[in-house]
Amino acid sequence: MAMDKVDGLPVFDVDPYAEALLREPAAYYQALRACGPLVWIPRYGVCASGHISVVEAAFRDWRRFSSARGVGLADFSREPPWRPPSIILEVDPPAHERTRRVMARALSPQAVRALQPRFEQVAARLVEEALAQRELDGVSALAAAFPLEVFGDAVGVAREERHKLLAYGHMVFDALGPDNAVRRAALAEAGEIVPWIAARCAREALSDDGFGAAIHAAAERGEVTPHEASLLVRSLLSAGVDTTVATLANLLHCFATHPAQWQILRGAPELVMAAIDEVLRYASPVHTFCRTSTEAVDFVGFTMPADTKLLCVMGAANRDAARWQDAERFDIRRPSLPHVAFGSGIHVCVGQHVARQEVAALLAALVARVARIELAGEAEWRLGNAVHTLARLPLKLHATEAASLR
Ligand code: OVV
Helix, strand or coil, X not given: CCCCEECCEEEXXXXXXXXXXXXCCHHHHHHHHHHXXXXXXXXXXXXXXXXXXXXXXXXXXXXXXXXXXXXXXXXXXXXXXXXXXXXXXXXXXXXXXXXXXXXXXXXCHHHHHCCHHHHHHHHHHHHHHXXXXXXXXXXXXXXXXXXXXXXXXXXXXXXXXXXXXXXXXXXXXXXXXXXXXXXXXXXXXXXXXXXXXXXXXXXXXXXXXXXXXXXXXXXXXXXXXXXXHHHHHHHHHHHCCHHHHHHHHHHHHHHHHCHHHHHHHHHCHHHHHHHXXXXXXXXXXXXXXXXXXXXXXXXXXXXXCCCCEEEEEHHHHCCCCCCCCCCCCCXXXXXXXXXXXXXXHHHCCCCHHHHHHHHHHHXXXXXXXXXXXEECCCCEEECCCCECEEEECEEEEEECHHHHHC
């Protein structure tokens, strides 16, 4: 780690997107935080921060930290985006407010709450199927299977070929990184996946009672155009699948590797919500989002140049010792403090209530039936330019006495 001051900024000579770091980021996060609140990464000509205070400040300061030039490494004002930009994510106020309002209404607390019995029913079934197996891959059998079924149904996507939703999620998130092997592999599938996704976003392809139909109803009321409605459905399919799959996989991994924490949760199921936030903090599914500075920005002792990308490294910020005691420890009983796993400010995850309800349903189904989550082989991390999660998680689930009597 070089600490020469360039433009007053500590230089961090690292490739955050190197495969070894994507797989095992803890040491990179630690070094990033140790470099200071803001660092310069020469390899990409970008700034980065792993300090929770800076990441929060940047997310909240949308005027000086724009999303409209893309929230990945690519600056849309210099290179064309790989797909038509998102009209809710990759946009600033005032345009953002109109689309955000439509999306927030479609995902209203009432609409989400109405889905809860269905989430619980599917979660119970999947956990019971998992218990019946001698060994299973936690990623495919639980983490992916659950959102594909319940979120797919919630949006109103036809059941055929839903695995393509996963491939699209990988594409959207991996496209946020540099032109590396991970990004190229994900985008190589675009020819097959993108037209399929576009077709699923049209009004006539969606069920009559889902989030998709609710968004298209806003078009019928004239709040957005029909084309904009389709793009907002695309946002649901971009952001709503891979992220919850990653969260569930990380949750299973956290408890498989921290068995004492699982026993604590079993003894105190009222900690389910706290446990979810601790998983999001400790194993943040989205590790990095970017913003672009629209002017030079003074931080404590440093100036960030204008027209520069800032890597907001949420994975690092969520383990910042300035906020959390023993930040490197997974502890579901720690006092709840705000993390940035869902972002912060005007772009904070609009679907987080759906996501939380999904994760809570599966976790509650596990707590009620599973005495022990045993790692049955080596966990394999998935290389993701923006999402940190597992590709494979061999597990053996041990039933509680009550569940084995059923
Ligand atoms: C990767 C991502 C996150 C959130 C929203 C979207 C994409 C979008 O396409 O709107």
